[in-house]
Amino acid sequence: MARTIAEIQDEILVEKGKQTSLNGLTDSKAAIWKLWINIVATAIWVHEKMVEKNALISRPHTLNWYREQALNFHYGMPIDTGSSNRMSLIWKEGSYQFDTSKLSETEIENAKIIKHCAVSEIDLETVLDPNKEAEEIFSDYFHNKVGVVFIKVATVKGDKISRIDVPNELFAFKEYIAKIKDAGNHVFITSDQGDVLKLHLNVYIDPLTIYIDPKDIEYYQLKSLNRDLTAKEKIRLAEYELAILTDPLNEKNGSLIVDEEEFPVVNAVREHLKNIEFNGAFVKTYLVDAIQKAEGVKIPIMTKAQTSVAKNPNDGQNPTLTDTTNIEYFIPKAGYFDMETLEVEVNYIPYTFYRDKQ
Structure with a gap:
């Protein structure tokens, strides 16, 4: 100053x-x-x-600057009486700012609908190949959107991350960015429903801590085998799957014996996914580590992981899941996973190795 x-x-x-x-x-x-x-x-x-x-x-408009501006976006005009509380975007001290002088702290916070934001861009060096012809390089430049600032945004509904699904809210935000961005910069803004995630786990548990119905143990063991089943095992598994149609697996399987409302493995998965920062990477090892810390868990093994972008509500088709089992980490396209569509299939197996050695 x-x-x-x-x-x-x-x-x-x-x-x-x-x-x-x-x-x-x-x-x-x-x-x-x-x-x-x-x-x-x-x-x-x-x-x-x-x-x-x-x-x-002359403040340089870095990627972090775009993120700050996105999180500071105010939607709507809270009004008590007349238009005395009207909020507007004004040019002040060298930048556009919202005039919030007549608003309370609560009104200001409620107007900030962007709760999560990630900004990125593609570096020219990642697509530049000195062995290519000039025409090919020029084509790659536009095909890979080099020079475009990508902004992913999401809001929060209840306690869950959610896309901005009110059309005018996203439209207003795009207009806001168009007004404050640097001249000549191209900005691509998205707010998508969380990606679909389906996990398959084999979890060896302490049968003194976690409940498992004895009649379901053999089924879980057959499902967990990481090899080709013998003819006898295939017949036995088919019999179980047929029986499950009329006599489903016990719903209490995987719950704590002292609290049947608590499912340590599934809850550990959900809690870990919730704590991944917006547009952060899903790392298989970190998830397994989180499950390992759950009460009653002895050995957690992730056997399969599948993911997809969210279902398109316009075509009614279920998304095609991509197998990511052999990928150690990846970033969800929407920046987060949809907890409503999350599927966690767990084979609960009693940890009895100590008996096998006797």
């Missing part, structure tokens, strides 16, 4: 007092040197104000 004229004059006078050669100057109100101090102080003040303003206007 620029200093005041008085502050600059005081600093000049302090410096003058350090110069013994100036002690003989006349100390009257009309002294010419005091006039010169005032003139110099005023000139310095004008210069500092110009530098301050230019610094504000």
